[in-house]
Amino acid sequence: MKQGNGAPPDGTRFVTPESARLREAVTASLASLYDAWGYEPVEVPALERYDVTHPRAEQSFKLSDRDSGVLALRSDFTPALAQLVRAYHPAIADGERRALRYRYAGTVWHAIDPEFARTREFTQVGLELIGVSNARADAEVIHLARETVRAVGLVPRVELGNPGFVRALFDLAEVRTRDREALADAIDRKDRSDLRTLLAAAEVRGPAAEALLEATGLYGDAGVLREARRVAPWPETRAEIDRLEGVLDEFEDDSELLIDLGMARRLSYYTGVTFRAYTFDYGQPLLGGGRYDGALLPYAAGFSMGLERILGALPQVDTSTADTPQIDVSRADAPRADAPRAETRDGGTPDSGARAATGGLGARLLCSDDAVARRLREAGFRVLRATATDPSAVEDEAVAQDVGFVVHAGGLVDLASDGGGKRVASAPDHARVREALRAALEERA
Amino acid sequence: MRPAAEGPRLVLALPKGRVHQQALNALRQAGLRLEHTADDRAMRIDAGDAELIVMRNADVPTYVSLGVADAGVVGKDVILESGADLFEPVDLGFAACRLSLIRQRGARRKIERVASKYPRLSAEYLRRMGSAAEVVKLTGNVELACLSGLADAVVDVVQTGETLAVNDLVEVDVLLRSSARFVVNRAALKLKAGRLRPLIEALRDLSGA
Numbered sequence: 001m002k003q004g005n006g007a008p009p010d011g012t013r014f015v016t017p018e019s020a021r022l023r024e025a026v027t028a029s030l031a032s033l034y035d036a037w038g039y040e041p042v043e044v045p046a047l048e049r050y051d052v053t054h055p056r057a058e059q060s061f062k063l064s065d066r067d068s069g070v071l072a073l074r075s076d077f078t079p080a081l082a083q084l085v086r087a088y089h090p091a092i093a094d095g096e097r098r099a100l101r102y103r104y105a106g107t108v109w110h111a112i113d114p115e116f117a118r119t120r121e122f123t124q125v126g127l128e129l130i131g132v133s134n135a136r137a138d139a140e141v142i143h144l145a146r147e148t149v150r151a152v153g154l155v156p157r158v159e160l161g162n163p164g165f166v167r168a169l170f171d172l173a174e175v176r177t178r179d180r181e182a183l184a185d186a187i188d189r190k191d192r193s194d195l196r197t198l199l200a201a202a203e204v205r206g207p208a209a210e211a212l213l214e215a216t217g218l219y220g221d222a223g224v225l226r227e228a229r230r231v232a233p234w235p236e237t238r239a240e241i242d243r244l245e246g247v248l249d250e251f252e253d254d255s256e257l258l259i260d261l262g263m264a265r266r267l268s269y270y271t272g273v274t275f276r277a278y279t280f281d282y283g284q285p286l287l288g289g290g291r292y293d294g295a296l297l298p299y300a301a302g303f304s305m306g307l308e309r310i311l312g313a314l315p316q317v318d319t320s321t322a323d324t325p326q327i328d329v330s331r332a333d334a335p336r337a338d339a340p341r342a343e344t345r346d347g348g349t350p351d352s353g354a355r356a357a358t359g360g361l362g363a364r365l366l367c368s369d370d371a372v373a374r375r376l377r378e379a380g381f382r383v384l385r386a387t388a389t390d391p392s393a394v395e396d397e398a399v400a401q402d403v404g405f406v407v408h409a410g411g412l413v414d415l416a417s418d419g420g421g422k423r424v425a426s427a428p429d430h431a432r433v434r435e436a437l438r439a440a441l442e443e444r445a
Numbered sequence: 446m447r448p449a450a451e452g453p454r455l456v457l458a459l460p461k462g463r464v465h466q467q468a469l470n471a472l473r474q475a476g477l478r479l480e481h482t483a484d485d486r487a488m489r490i491d492a493g494d495a496e497l498i499v500m501r502n503a504d505v506p507t508y509v510s511l512g513v514a515d516a517g518v519v520g521k522d523v524i525l526e527s528g529a530d531l532f533e534p535v536d537l538g539f540a541a542c543r544l545s546l547i548r549q550r551g552a553r554r555k556i557e558r559v560a561s562k563y564p565r566l567s568a569e570y571l572r573r574m575g576s577a578a579e580v581v582k583l584t585g586n587v588e589l590a591c592l593s594g595l596a597d598a599v600v601d602v603v604q605t606g607e608t609l610a611v612n613d614l615v616e617v618d619v620l621l622r623s624s625a626r627f628v629v630n631r632a633a634l635k636l637k638a639g640r641l642r643p644l645i646e647a648l649r650d651l652s653g654a
Contacts, residue, residue, distance in 0.1 A: 159635055189532055193535075193536035194533070194536070219635065260635070278635060278636055282512060282632065283511050283512010283513065283632050284511070284631065
């Protein structure tokens, strides 16, 4: 249609210098945020073998290979990351419980009609926490989703859901498999009148059917959980509400977290807590993710964000008078106060001097205390959040993660010299890192 | 029982035409104070409890799904045709109609071409029926397509059936039944819950849903 006039294909676009700079700055600030939490960068091919079982197979651009095989352009990072894990960490792909933290940024292509401001080529930025499945791990991913929005200068509102709740109600109401998709869609649209018609047509009745109707109204603040327990008082649904509450409990201050128990998209893919992030005065979710144990890997949770989407949510900047992007990336360089369980809200700006003085060592360590971890990240260390809480288990985790140092609230454990027989690969600059760590801990104590 | 004024004011997308007045009535009965009349030609109205933006009905899903409007009123047929991703918490009940396959009385010819203002729903219907007929999109009076021979059948909205009878057209099949819905933007429902939740409750009470 637009051939020959220099316009790129529908749903794709050129990026001119001022926008490209902003994209670069945002991508770099997010990479640095995820890095500070111990997420390692990975890349996966943009060309994949076409696979009909791929979650986005219907939306993939297909190409023919020279040997008559069919290739697809990457349409999502998560399945490709799962393949990477199977190739390089087969034990984890088979169910070993060891945390892998990956981050990525790159282009994906969706063969869709470019409508409703959706493009066919866009950039996905995201992360995955693989090999762990507990409320602590969920909270880490959700916290980083919130920090992602904050890092670009927007005010985040993160909403949690648990598709297991609707699934449990379907089981209790003995809803037939073939009826579930249409019912889930009506619940997700909060369309109570459609839902009532569909339930009648599917001959679904009784208290669980009534609870499905009520699920269209189960959204709001944490008080929703109390309401959900009243509406759905059965052990199967209680377990799913407990699971969500367990994640909320990981946050010292959950007053800004929203709940929606009617989130019912991709019911068979997500197996645990799901979430979306919004910001004020922007009509679309900025990012989404959740736990999908067993879908592609035994234990995994993550989120991805459309870079163009989040840039679209930024207040318009007058680029005619500014030659550098007006975005405060310093916040992402030094993650702020409100890690789960460490919601201090002191509002102080971390001094970048400390980072400059001790940074550059790039040392990874494991920390079981969120307040201490925050200070160390500000000082330029890459700090993995311990997925265990018991001190001895945390030290085992440090060995498995191949980090030389553990920091508890009580102080520093140097596994190479006083780790009590626990061996780790010692970096050549081990002594320097130990001194820098001691200095940072003392200075900040 | 006015919804408690909590948080920023709502922006509501309303369709032009007949539904406009019915939508205003419903919103007022639900407790919104709206100083505005349907015959006002303004497109953007500061109407007290809400800012109203008035447009063709087919554009309402776009304005709401992209969040330019927080919520709006539009027919289920239009929502389905748009494919927009919206919350649809209330069936308002009015503007009830059928979306039907319509032919000239006595037409027997195999259907090769269907004209419609609803190309997406028409194509979906034809696929479901195993028909390979092509769909042409029209924007004006689609019944004319049947009468003039442009198409073998049309897919269009039927309210009373009077227009059909006058033109010797008959409904051959019903694709779906529609009525006006109160639709809400996916982010606004959560971030402006203080204003939207009471409004939704009040509208549900009114429509008996």
